[in-house]
Amino acid sequence: MKKNLLAPGHSACAGCGESLAIRLVLNAAGENIIVANATGCSEIFTSNYPLSAWEVPWIHSLFENTAAVASGIEAALKVSGRKSEAKVIAQGGDGGMADIGLQALSGMWERWHDVLSVCYDNEGYMNTGIQRSGLTPLDTKTTTTPPGKFSWGNYRPKKNLPLIAAAHGIPYVAVTTVAYPRDIEEKVQKAIKIEGPKYIQIYSPCPLGWRSEPSQTIEIARLAVETGIYPVYEMINGKITSAKKFSKLKPVEEFLKLQGRFSHLFTKEGGDEEIKKIQKIADDNINQFDMILKDGEELQKE
Amino acid sequence: MEKLWEGSRAIAETIKMCRPKVISAYPITPQTHIVESLSQLAADGDLVAEFINVESEHSAASVVLGASATGARTYTATTSQGLLLMLEVLYNIAGMRLxxxxxxxxxxxxxxxxxxNDQQDSFTARDSGWIQLYAEDSQEACDLHLMAYRIAEDKRIMLPVMVCLDGFFISHTFEPVEPFEEENVKQFLPDYQPLHYLTPKNPLxxxxFAxxxxxxxxxxxxxxTLEESKMVIRxxxxxxxxxxxxxxxxxxxxYFLEDADFAFVAMGSIIGSLKDLVDKLREKGEKVGxxxxxxxxxxxxxxxxxALEGIEKIAVLEKAVSLGSGGILVKEVKESFYGRKKTPQINGFIVGLGGRDIPQDSLENIYREFHQGSGDASFVDLNYELLGGK
Structure with a gap:
């Protein structure tokens, strides 16, 4: 059996989507990589000195500078004639990549560093106690967007980071989920071979923050795609080149009801109307990514 | 043969001699001429380095952090707001021993x-773990940069070094400087051999976190290590x-401390003005150093x-202030004497903030008034008209 490049024994929660996604990314990328990691859960559950879960060279500096640190690593390899030694990965959660680290990430993309950036999207600041981020979806209950007399939770839908990445003109952007390990593997292997900046966003459920059963991480991640909430797709040179399709999409309730972060939508008066808004977001995704199989089209393998 | 170079050009020529592999910077006055000169040297192939133009000082410091951790010699430059924006990364660089x-x-x-110019910017980084060296003029600024790499990369130290030079007074002033000979520099500063660095050959x-x-x-x-670095600096x-x-x-x-009964203590380019004053006072037979x-x-x-043993009065001049507390350097000088049986009288003077000129008359007034008894001015030459009265 191949060695796991994220060693077992780290302290991630049971059912953690992020730790699973990281292991899949590393194993797909192989040993010849250098990883720059943002502050957050993934840094904390792997690097309690003197322990380390990293079987690859790994650096954590700060929260918002991961892409800049990765830029420096890539530049040093290049100037020292060591480019063939390692591919560089810059990774973090949605807070570290989409919010506080977005400027550095944009700079890295625009300067065209040969770095694969990976965002493990668990839709909030989970490490600090479930606060909302720019990637928290509409009507989500977090500790800083609690539902109340005048609130349904987070009042805006999530920011579209893959589209922001694509707007930089970078050659490869992909969205995937821990529900599809083979898809993660294929996309990482494809991306890492492309010279230049690449971006992969991986849907990574957080049972603690989403108030879901650890045993249902994969099911929730799968339902997010099957309802149209979280489309899985690829963009090559700025154009959508593939998207996961289904013969029939499921209603969003099936996805929402498994998570405590949406429970208020089922208990509070007026929740039906809010669920309709979320269904509308899913429907728009289904249209935009052409997610319904047409006659003669075949279901893609997972 | 000496060259008449703008301070920034002299720094850039020195950095070229130091052979950093990765340079990253974001433009900010009065640092710009340094990085512009380096960009040109790189563009002309006189400097073989990756020059990364970043989108902020925070990223400039982070790029050199990443490059240094990958085993490359690195360089960055900034000032003022840029340094404040970098501050988080500066602490991190020192903590990671890069x-x-x-x-x-x-x-x-x-x-x-x-x-x-003043020195409030670099003073904010004084607790970050960086070695901080202050230059009096262009020549010393050049020399300190070369020494900075040797000190930083010394295996007993492995800490970052910040060379501070007064904006405009040094960065934009043309002064004669002795350029470095490549052969001597290579002898003094061999290529950087990192102890530990990011590589799949040894995945560290x-x-x-701790x-x-x-x-x-x-x-x-x-x-x-910073305490021990004194020996390495020497x-x-x-x-x-x-x-x-x-x-x-x-x-x-x-400078003329041997028989002095009065001493100025200061850092940076103000030392030049003080030397002029001391030369003048010495001619009159006054014992000042x-x-x-x-x-x-x-x-x-x-x-x-x-160095100040036996001196009765010490005027500490500084271009910085800890708002709500007062002079910073003066407190540290005073603390150095604490607990001694006989301590000198030490007064602090805040001068030259925000580029305010420090004329010879002001320096002489500090000397005269303090030498004759009083003179704890704290903020020197305040314009009371602007303040609406005393």
Whole structure:
């Protein structure tokens, strides 16, 4: 059996989507990589000195500078004639990549560093106690967007980071989920071979923050795609080149009801109307990514 | 043969000689001429380095952090707001024991916005774990940069070094400087051989977090290393003298202190103005001297008390202030004397904030008034008209 490049024994929660996604990314990328990691859960559950879960060279500096640190690593390899030694990965959660680290990430993309950036999207600041981020979806209950007399939770839908990445003109952007390990593997292997900046966003459920059963991480991640909430797709040179399709999409309730972060939508008066808004977001995704199989089209393998 | 170079050009030519592999910077006045010169040197192939133009100083410091951790010699430069934006990363670089060298072309901090010189910017980084060396003129600024790499990369130290030079007064002034000979520089500063670096050949973990049972030790060892770096700075300065035949670069430098009963203590380009004054006063037979502090971090407390032994009055001049507390350097000088049986009278004077001129008359007034008894002016030459009265 191949060695796991994220060693077992780290302290991630049971059912953690992020730790699973990281292991899949590393194993797909192989040993010849250098990883720059943002502050957050993934840094904390792997690097309690003197322990380390990293079987690859790994650096954590700060929260918002991961892409800049990765830029420096890539530049040093290049100037020292060591480019063939390692591919560089810059990774973090949605807070570290989409919010506080977005400027550095944009700079890295625009300067065209040969770095694969990976965002493990668990839709909030989970490490600090479930606060909302720019990637928290509409009507989500977090500790800083609690539902109340005048609130349904987070009042805006999530920011579209893959589209922001694509707007930089970078050659490869992909969205995937821990529900599809083979898809993660294929996309990482494809991306890492492309010279230049690449971006992969991986849907990574957080049972603690989403108030879901650890045993249902994969099911929730799968339902997010099957309802149209979280489309899985690829963009090559700025154009959508593939998207996961289904013969029939499921209603969003099936996805929402498994998570405590949406429970208020089922208990509070007026929740039906809010669920309709979320269904509308899913429907728009289904249209935009052409997610319904047409006659003669075949279901893609997972 | 000496060259008449703008300070920034002289710094850039020195950095070229130091052979950094990765340079990253973001433009900010008055640092710009340094990085512009370096960009040109790289564009012309006179400097073989990756020059990364980043989108902020925070990223400039982070790029050199990443490159240094990958085993490359690195360089960055900034000032003022840029340094404040970098501050988080500066602490991190020191904590990770990366031998980055940077220039701070000292400038005031906002608000009010001021592009002009003082030293409030680099003073904010005094607790970050960086070695801080302050230059009096272009020549010394060049020499200190070369020494900075040797000190930073010394295996006993492995800490970053910031060379501070007064914005405009040094960065934009044309002065004759002795350029470095490549052969001598290579002898004094061989290529960087990192102890540990990011490579799949030896997959190490950099930047772990520490529980309360380990954090204190990690900070203590940096503090202890900074204390020990005094010896390395002195050694490096001595070796520099051997190779290049000129001095400077020790922790402190004295000027007519032997028989002095009054001393100025200061850092940076103001030392030039003070030397003019002391020369004039000495001609009149007045026993006055100067102690120039080159190394602010590590703070040379012992060297200061030794150099100022027996002197009755000490005027500490500084271009910085801790708002709500007062002078910063003056307190550290005073602390160095604490507990001694006989302590001199030490007064602090805040001068030259936001580029305000420090005329000879003001310096002489400080001397006259303090020498004759009073003169704890704190803020020198305040314009009471602007303040609406005393």
């Amino acid at each position: 031998p980055v060298v940077m220039t701070c072309a000292n400038r005031a901090v906002s608000a009010p916005l001021s592009i002009w 973990t950099f930047g772990s 529980e309360p049972d380990k954090y204190t030790e990690a900070r203590y060892i940096i503090h202890r 050694e490096t300065a001595e070796d520099f003298k051997k190779v290049f035949g000129r001095g400077g670069g020790d922790l402190v430098e004295d 100067i102690l120039k502090i080159i190394s602010f971090r590590p703070f040379p407390g012992k060297e200061i008390t030794t």
